[in-house]
Amino acid sequence: MKPGDSFYTSRKLVDLVENQTSFELKDSALHIFETHAKAERVELQFGTPVLASMFQGKKVMHLRGKEAFDFLPGESLILPANEIMCIDFPEARMDNPTQCLAMEIGEERILKVVEVMNEQMSRSDDNEWGLMDYNFHFTNDPGIYQILQRLVYLYTENHPSKDFFVSNMVNELIVRILQTNARKTYEKASPALKSGQRFAFLVHYIRQNLDQDLTIDDLSEKACMSKSNFYKVFRNEFGISPIDFINQERIAKAVEMLKQPETNLTEIFLACGFRNRSYFNRMFKRIKGISPVGYQKRFHSEF
DSSP, rough: OOOOOOHHHHOOOOOOOOOEEEEOOOOOEEEEEEEEEEEEEEEOOOOOOOOEEESSSOOOEOTTTTEEEEOTTTEEEEEEOEEEEEEESSBBBBBBBBBEEEEEEHHHHHHHHOOOOOOOOOOTSSSOOOOOOEEEEOOOOOHHHHHHHHHHHHSOOTHHHHHHHHHHHHHHHHHHHHHHHHHHHHHHHHHTTTTTHHHHHHHHHHHHHTSHHHHHHHHHHHHHSOOOHHHHHHHHHHOOOHHHHHHHHHHHHHHHHHHHTTTOHHHHHHTTTTTSSSHHHHHHHHSSSOOHHHHHHHHHTTT
16 A cells, blocks of 8 residues: 555655655544654654554554554554654665555544444444544554545545545544454453353354354354344444455464465465465455465565
8 A cells, every 4th residue: 555646746855754744624634654764763643543554664663551563564553642652763765765644533523433333333242332442553454455545545636525535434444443443352352251242252263263164154153143133243343244254364374374484385274264275365365465475485584
């Protein structure tokens, strides 16, 4: 993911470190930052909640109360208003700048979307949707990736209906991030909650049986729900279909196995529940943006 040609024609390169190009609308703003030189402990702060998402390069993030972590392309981070980010840029250079999007979204807008979600999108645990966890670090799923691409285009486009287009896309972005946040909550809590919360139990069950055939019929039965209701509630809560979730979990397992040197690819795709190499390759490239062989070569070339 990277800005289109319209961004480069509109921006001016003033600073080598966190050169900022901003596009502001009624209740949201998009900033694109570029850093062209190595730097350490650069501070950045926003007065509203912000979504930061990496385009290119690498940052090392230092946030209050968290250990430092790498921030890489395809990943996003939700920060509360007035949070101070302290950032290192270990790889930035003129011919390969670090690029990052930062999108400010008013909390009132988020609360309105949450209100609509509670009216129209029931949760499996009967709890209400609420504000997302701040300092939430996650990998963009295909839906969020496509929305961010579209938002960059819309903000940089000179269109009379830009405010309306952006508003609809921001609402969808908020919904998808809240669903991603709920999904991560279930994933982290599944061992502790598996006996008392049906979807936490299902996450645990799926992870323990990735090498088996996992069907909607089987999962809905284990959730004590009808097939149609299970599918609807799962999509509402997780933001993706049960099959997409299973494939993401299988590819996550494959990624860990590929980190082991001289791993047999046939052994990997079978252990992850894929029945043929072709489908495994397609799913891996769709989710990770690179083939399994390419990922394996890139990972081991860095070490």
